[in-house]
Amino acid sequence: MRSPAAPGAPGAPGAGSPVAAPLRIGPIEVGTPVELAPMAGVTNASFRRLCRCYGESALPGPPAADGPITTPGGALAAPAGLYVTEMVTTRALVEGNARTLAMVRPDPGERVRSVQLYGVDPLIAGRAVRILVERDLADHIDLNFGCPAPKVTRRGGGAALPWKKDLLAAILRETVRASEAAVRAARRERQVPVTVKMRVGIDAEHETYLDAARAAADAGIAALALHARTARQHYSGAARWEFIARLKEASRIPVLGNGDIWSGDDALEMMRSTGCDGVVVGRGCQGRPWLFADIVAALHGSSARTRPDLDAVIAVIREHGRLLAAEMGQERGVRDLRKHIGWYLKGYPVGGPARAALARVSTLAGLDAELAAMRERLPESVPYPGAAVEGPRGRAGAPKRPHLPEGWLDSPYLTDGQRAGLLAAESDVSGG
Incomplete structure (x- = not known):
């Protein structure tokens, strides 16, 4: 079976012919x-x-x-x-x-x-x-x-x-x-x-x-x-x-x-x-x-x-937290979840204090408690917000001058000095 279940998913798409080939x-x-x-x-x-x-x-x-x-x-x-x-x-x-x-x-x-x-x-x-x-x-x-x-x-x-x-x-x-x-x-x-x-x-x-x-x-x-x-x-x-x-x-x-x-x-x-x-x-x-x-x-x-309502999104947040805790351990997993919570709640009218409290959670129990407290303060039904949660996400920023090795654009081929610098290039980001 498909596990875990996907809260708020549309289920089988029903009638329709594929429009993209495998x-x-x-x-x-x-x-x-x-x-x-x-x-x-x-x-x-x-x-x-x-x-x-x-x-x-x-x-x-x-x-x-x-x-x-x-x-x-x-x-x-x-x-x-x-x-x-x-x-x-x-x-x-x-x-x-x-x-x-x-x-x-x-x-x-x-x-x-x-x-x-x-x-x-x-x-x-x-x-x-x-x-x-x-x-x-x-x-x-x-x-x-x-x-x-x-x-x-x-x-x-x-x-x-x-x-x-x-x-x-x-x-x-x-x-x-x-x-x-x-x-x-x-x-x-x-x-x-x-x-x-x-x-x-x-x-x-x-x-x-x-x-x-x-x-x-x-x-x-x-x-x-x-x-x-x-x-x-x-x-x-x-x-x-x-x-x-x-x-x-x-x-x-x-x-x-x-x-x-x-x-x-x-x-x-x-x-x-x-x-x-x-x-x-x-x-x-x-x-x-x-x-x-x-x-x-x-x-x-x-x-x-x-088109998930807020309750469906809360269910996904909880499931995501459970998966991360199982993968990384509870402390690290919940810490990793924090950035996702901000993305999950984008466009939903949950209020700044709730977002701030959720950004500080450190345990699954704390996560559940803050989600429950947030939900209690809101109307019985919080529907999908539509355009407020769609479109561009994350930090787009502005164009930035690329950071390149000295003289990198002078030739489309490596110099001896650039070739010697390859070891430092990998060591600089080693570990991930």
């Missing part, structure tokens, strides 16, 4: 072409489980038992999409960092174990891939070339890295080769495909996405996801979906689009207007894991949408 990524059949984007501090096993359960609640047909399932043709099935871990650094994984190993630990119910890696050293990246494959920790590996965070780009990683064509090509080749070799060594039943998530480029004068797509296809990468913003934009302004359309037209491998998907209808519109093969959802699901029910329903031709 997506094939190596030996994985993504029945509904949607992916939960890796988000630092967000997409841990508990949140992935909530999102997946909501997505699966909107699938047509009877529910399937938790865990891996296969298609009649033997493919590994992801009926409601892929749900990817937080970004983990390749060096931390190779060094056996305990926190990093915990981050790649899957939820037992996951259909496909998708792990995202960040790294700037091709050999270390290859070793990290071999660990994931040989230890049977992943079915799908994604490479991060899209992170705009200064602590990453100032060392030449994330969205800055594709500017260096030689470095990008080396990482792509080494990770694909390592995955294939590790599959043979471990005698795994299926290949473990490697995919890429990237941005349009560093800024408008330094676009990298088309060259990166060609390099990815040449290296054997299985699919590409494009966030339709530059590193300079961070999350500001509107995502420019026309770049996704251009990539789809030019690419020899499947393309997923990312940026400004806040609803099921947005997912439909992105696929219609760009021709992309699937969609990637990030900030839109913060405090709204039921967005995956809406997207799955929409891509299966249903108009069913999730």
